[in-house]
Amino acid sequence: MIEGYRRPNGGFGIRNYIAIIPSVICSSITASHIAEQIPHAIALTHHTGCSTAGDDLEKVKRSLVGLGKNPNVGGALVIGLGCEQVDPYEVTDAIKESGKIAKTLVIQEEGGIVPTIKKGVETARDISVKLSREEKVTGEAEELTLAIECGGSDTTSGIAANPAIGHASDLLIEKGGTTIVSETAELIGGEHILVKKADDKKTADKLIKIVTEVEKVYSTRRKGTGSLSQGNIEGGITTLEEKSLGCICKAGSASVKEVVRYGEKPSKKGLIIMDTPGFDVHSMTGMVAGGAQIIAFTTGRGSTVGFPIAPVIKITGNPRTYGKMKDEMDFNAGTIILGKKTIQEVGEEIFQKIIRVANGEKTKSEALGLEEFAISSLAGSK
Numbered sequence: 322m323i324e325g326y327r328r329p330n331g332g333f334g335i336r337n338y339i340a341i342i343p344s345v346i347c348s349s350i351t352a353s354h355i356a357e358q359i360p361h362a363i364a365l366t367h368h369t370g371c372s373t374a375g376d377d378l379e380k381v382k383r384s385l386v387g388l389g390k391n392p393n394v395g396g397a398l399v400i401g402l403g404c405e406q407v408d409p410y411e412v413t414d415a416i417k418e419s420g421k422i423a424k425t426l427v428i429q430e431e432g433g434i435v436p437t438i439k440k441g442v443e444t445a446r447d448i449s450v451k452l453s454r455e456e457k458v459t460g461e462a463e464e465l466t467l468a469i470e471c472g473g474s475d476t477t478s479g480i481a482a483n484p485a486i487g488h489a490s491d492l493l494i495e496k497g498g499t500t501i502v503s504e505t506a507e508l509i510g511g512e513h514i515l516v517k518k519a520d521d522k523k524t525a526d527k528l529i530k531i532v533t534e535v536e537k538v539y540s541t542r543r544k545g546t547g548s549l550s551q552g553n554i555e556g557g558i559t560t561l562e563e564k565s566l567g568c569i570c571k572a573g574s575a576s577v578k579e580v581v582r583y584g585e586k587p588s589k590k591g592l593i594i595m596d597t598p599g600f601d602v603h604s605m606t607g608m609v610a611g612g613a614q615i616i617a618f619t620t621g622r623g624s625t626v627g628f629p630i631a632p633v634i635k636i637t638g639n640p641r642t643y644g645k646m647k648d649e650m651d652f653n654a655g656t657i658i659l660g661k662k663t664i665q666e667v668g669e670e671i672f673q674k675i676i677r678v679a680n681g682e683k684t685k686s687e688a689l690g691l692e693e694f695a696i697s698s699l700a701g702s703k
Contacts, residue, residue: 323465323679324457325392329420332392333464335614335679337455338363338630339448340389340397341441344412345370345405351434352400355441361452362445363629367696371405377698382407382415384584384696387610389416389423393630395455396422396448398441403429422448463497463590465679468608468616468631469571470503472601475556475621479567481638481657481664482619487573488668489617489675490592494575499590501608502572505535506548506599510562511569515594519577527580531596548599556622571619583697584610602626603697605633615679617671625649627691632684634674651685 326334339362343352349366356364365388369381385407389397397416401409409425416423424444431437469486471478490500508515512532519525539548548564558564578591584607587593595611597604601624605616609631616633618624623646627633637643640655652674656662678684 323460323462323676324681325460325679326395326455327458327460328392328395332419332612333460333614334392334395335465335681336393336630336632337361337395337452338393339445339452340365340394340630341445342385342389342397342399342412343367343370344385344399344401344407344409347371347402347405348400348428351428351437351441354438355398355400355445358442359445359449361449363692365629365694367694369696369698370407373406373698378406380583381696381698382412383582384606384610385412386415387584387586387612388606388630390419390421390586391609391612391614391630393614394421395452397424398445398448399423399425400437400441401425401427403427422451424448461497462493462676465493465615465675466499466501466587466611466613467493467675468501468503468605468613469619470601470605470608470616471507471568471571471619472624472626473556473620473622474553474558474564474567475639476558477638477655477658478619478621479558479563479570481667482621482636482654483567483570483638484664485638485654485657485667485671486617486619486636487570488665489671490571491573491575492668492672493675494573494591497590499587499593500573500575501587501593501595501611501613503595503597503604503608504548504568504599505531505596506539507565507568508532509536509539509548509565510560511565514566514569515572515577518572518575524577524580528577528594531580552622581611583607586612598697600697602693602695605631606694606696615675617675619654623649625691626693627686627689629692629694632678633686633691634671634678634684635686636671649685649689
C-alpha cells in the first residue's frame with residue numbers, strides 16, 4: 322500500500338506541489354519569482370509558447386496541460402504574457418477539467434511584472450493554504466504510473482540496470498500499475514522485439530511508424546549515428562543497435578498495450594510506449610505530462626538530472642560509477658555485474674525502492690534540488 326493525495330478526478334498523487342506554469346518563455350522569470358516565495362511551489366520554466374504552429378504548438382499545449390493535471394500537482398497558477406500563441410486561459414481551463422484549483426494571471430493585463438508577482442504570490446499562497454488542509458489517504462501500487470528513462474548509458478546499462486528495472490516494471494504491472502517507456506530513437510534496430518510483444522496489429526503498426534519516422538530524421542541529420550553519443554562510445558557501446566537492444570530491456574517482459582504521443586495520457590494500463598526524443602530531459606517531461614508520478618532513471622556513466630514535480634530514482638549498473646557518485650545515485654545495480662545478485666533480485670529491490678519513494682522517501686535528486694525541465698519542440702527534438 323502507498324499513502325498519498327486523492328485528487329478530485331480520482332488520480333493519486335505521491336507529492337503535493339503547486340505548479341506555477343508560464344505559458345511562454347517571456348513569463349518564465351515572473352513564474353520563478355512567484356514560486357520562490359511559496360513553499361512547495363515549483364515554476365515549470367521553459368523556452369517555448371510562441372513562434373510555433375501546427376503539431377509543435379499542440380504538443381506544447383498538451384504538455385503544459387498534462388503537467389498541471391499530473392496527480393503530484395495539487396493546484397496550478399498559469400502565468401501568461403498576453404500576446405503569445407499558447408493561450409494561458411485555455412491552459413488553465415483544461416487543467417480545471419481535472420477538478421483542481423487553477424488560476425490565471427496575464428502580465429500585460431496586470432500592468433507589468435511587479436504587480437503580477439505581487440498578485441501571483443497572494444494567489445499561490447491561497448492555493449497553498451487550501452492544499453495544506455488535505456490529508457493523505459491510502460492507495461495501491463496499481464495507481465502508480467512509472468516513467469522509465471535512461472541517460473549516460475554504458476555497457477553496464479544494457480547488461481544490468483536496464484534488465485533490472487525491466488523486472489521491476491513487470492512487478493508493478495503484475496499489481497495493476499502502468500509503466501511508460503520512451504525514447505523512440507533508442508528503439509532503432511530493436512523495434513522488432515517490441516513489435517512482437519504488441520497487444521494487437523494497430524499497436525504494432527503504430528510502433529513501426531514512429532520508429533520509421535525517427536529513422537528518416539537521423540538519416541538526414543546525423544548520418545547514421547542516431548542516438549549514439551560520444552559518451553556512449555567511450556562507455557563501451559559500439560553500435561546504435563547495441564544501444565537500442567540494451568534500452569529495450571527496460572520494457573521487461575510485459576506486452577505493449579498502447580503507443581501514445583508525446584505528453585499524452587495513456588488510455589490503458591500496463592506497458593506503454595511514448596513517442597519522445599532521445600534527450601532524457603525532454604523525454605521525462607513528456608512522460609510526466611502523460612501522468613507519471615515517479616521516474617526510474619538508469620545511468621551507466623552517471624547522469625545528474627532530476628525533475629521538478631516527480632521524484633527521480635537514479636539507478637546505475639556500473640559499480641565504479643556508484644562508488645564515485647554516491648551522492649547522486651540512489652541504487653547500485655552493479656551487484657549484478659559483480660556476480661553478487663541476480664537481475665531478478667535487484668529488480669525486486671528496485672520495486673521496493675519505488676514503493677518507498679511513493680510513500681514519501683526522498684530521492685537523491687530531490688535532496689539535491691535537481692529540477693531539470695524542458696519541453697520538446699519539433700525543431701531538433703529527435
